[in-house]
Amino acid sequence: MRDESKGQEPTQEPTHERTRELPRVLGTSHAAAIVVGTIIGSGIFLVPTEMMAAVGSSKLVYAAWVVGGLLSLFGAMTYAELSAMMPYAGGEYVYLRGAYGDRTGFLYMWTWFAVAKPASIASVTSGLARTLGIFAAFHWLDGRAVGGVWPVEWSQVFAIAVTWGITGLNYLGIKKAGDFQVVFTVLKAVLILIVVGFCFGYAHGAWANFATGVPVTGAGWAATAKGFMIALIATLWAYDGWNDLTMVAGEVKRPERALPVALIGGLVVVGGLFMATNAAIQYVLPAGAIVATPRPAVAALAVVAGPGGAALVAAAMALSIFVTLNGTIMSGARVPFAAARDGLFFRRFAEVHPRFQSPAFSLVVQAGLSSLLLLVLGRFQQLFELAVFAEWLFYMLTATTVFWYRRRMPEMARPYRVWGYPVVPLVFIASAGVVLVASFAGNLRGSLMGTGLILAGLPLFAWLKRTRVGA
Numbered sequence: 001m002r003d004e005s006k007g008q009e010p011t012q013e014p015t016h017e018r019t020r021e022l023p024r025v026l027g028t029s030h031a032a033a034i035v036v037g038t039i040i041g042s043g044i045f046l047v048p049t050e051m052m053a054a055v056g057s058s059k060l061v062y063a064a065w066v067v068g069g070l071l072s073l074f075g076a077m078t079y080a081e082l083s084a085m086m087p088y089a090g091g092e093y094v095y096l097r098g099a100y101g102d103r104t105g106f107l108y109m110w111t112w113f114a115v116a117k118p119a120s121i122a123s124v125t126s127g128l129a130r131t132l133g134i135f136a137a138f139h140w141l142d143g144r145a146v147g148g149v150w151p152v153e154w155s156q157v158f159a160i161a162v163t164w165g166i167t168g169l170n171y172l173g174i175k176k177a178g179d180f181q182v183v184f185t186v187l188k189a190v191l192i193l194i195v196v197g198f199c200f201g202y203a204h205g206a207w208a209n210f211a212t213g214v215p216v217t218g219a220g221w222a223a224t225a226k227g228f229m230i231a232l233i234a235t236l237w238a239y240d241g242w243n244d245l246t247m248v249a250g251e252v253k254r255p256e257r258a259l260p261v262a263l264i265g266g267l268v269v270v271g272g273l274f275m276a277t278n279a280a281i282q283y284v285l286p287a288g289a290i291v292a293t294p295r296p297a298v299a300a301l302a303v304v305a306g307p308g309g310a311a312l313v314a315a316a317m318a319l320s321i322f323v324t325l326n327g328t329i330m331s332g333a334r335v336p337f338a339a340a341r342d343g344l345f346f347r348r349f350a351e352v353h354p355r356f357q358s359p360a361f362s363l364v365v366q367a368g369l370s371s372l373l374l375l376v377l378g379r380f381q382q383l384f385e386l387a388v389f390a391e392w393l394f395y396m397l398t399a400t401t402v403f404w405y406r407r408r409m410p411e412m413a414r415p416y417r418v419w420g421y422p423v424v425p426l427v428f429i430a431s432a433g434v435v436l437v438a439s440f441a442g443n444l445r446g447s448l449m450g451t452g453l454i455l456a457g458l459p460l461f462a463w464l465k466r467t468r469v470g471a
Helices: 027-039 042-057 058-085 092-100 102-132 134-143 154-171 173-201 207-211 223-241 255-284 287-291 297-334 334-341 360-376 380-408 422-444 446-455 457-467
Strands: 142-147
Touching: 027 255, 027 297, 042 058, 042 092, 042 287, 042 457, 058 207, 058 223, 058 255, 058 380, 058 422, 092 102, 092 360, 092 380, 102 134, 102 154, 102 297, 102 360, 102 380, 102 457, 134 154, 142 154, 142 255, 154 173, 154 297, 154 360, 173 255, 173 297, 173 457, 207 255, 207 422, 223 255, 223 297, 223 422, 255 287, 255 297, 255 360, 287 297, 297 334, 334 360, 380 422, 380 446, 422 446, 446 457
Parallel strands: none
Antiparallel strands: none
């Protein structure tokens, strides 16, 4: 048996002849839309409140946006080298298994399959239901669909229906889902720019708002550093999702070029839109008004254009969340698919639909797990807390593999080499570690639950290896 600690060189060919390759049908525009569309969800419309309350000044809010954007860009640059070198389905799973062996690859797959992706999908759909609840036509979402011992809200039913609807689109093939991603990502960007234009066109807006502030708890350098860390984590949550492209790398044409361009260029576009949106909000609202509202973008447009403006922002938020959901569902199903092809998971997950050429079984099971989480937990915050710890743990571990491959496999073709190596990957790894520690300390219960679910994969891995059900 191979030494687990040494890893193995990833290969493009599936382990089993019964499996087929997923077709490379996505172009650079699709890849970029997956990055941009998946990242831009509701975060930019919501986190300015938390950020301003944490740091108390516009300058520090912008500093957090810049630092968060750069750290995310460093991660994307690191992943760009790995993905261009190994453009296969599964992304991070491929890099981790190749560097650190089957057990590490399996634990990543298990975490994404059982925890992170279903929780992300459930939290996104829950967020969509909350956003649509702003409109009078959707007030019924706040009602109860089923009473009794195990009550179910209409918002949960709606979230489950949306999950299955977007899963159905992906079931029909990644080209259709990719085209959907392109069209609605462009529409999303246009709506955001319209919101920004409305704000900067407001006659009573004031640049003086950028000099306003609010009092924060504590004083001195320690209090400022703590507040800045809270704001930084909020920005990193807003920028989250760029790694999803690597999971569908096996379906991207000319991946050696398309993947680095989409990862790096997509994050630059997102950073520009985020900064512009935050500036537009502050042009209309002073710091005190931003802290006083849970939805600062909605509040700003309500000031500028009344109820119609608020409705425009709510529509932009809903569309953003909807497109994020498509990218999340699309990418998540490729991870157990890749593990099953390597014989590390149940063989049915490696099946490719004969007509639609999609990982159909993997998509269906993913939707089922997400639906189960929506029924069992339901609350948005619980769903989010389950995902965040696991995500940053594996961001950190995956980024370390770039050093392993540089040292152990220098002969591998590298169409893109991360600029600033080794500093850029090291900075990202360190930042991921800080976020991981902060999230663990700030949410001990959720982090311990996430750790337990990750470790629960160990006995399953041992059983699968012993019985060879994936072989």
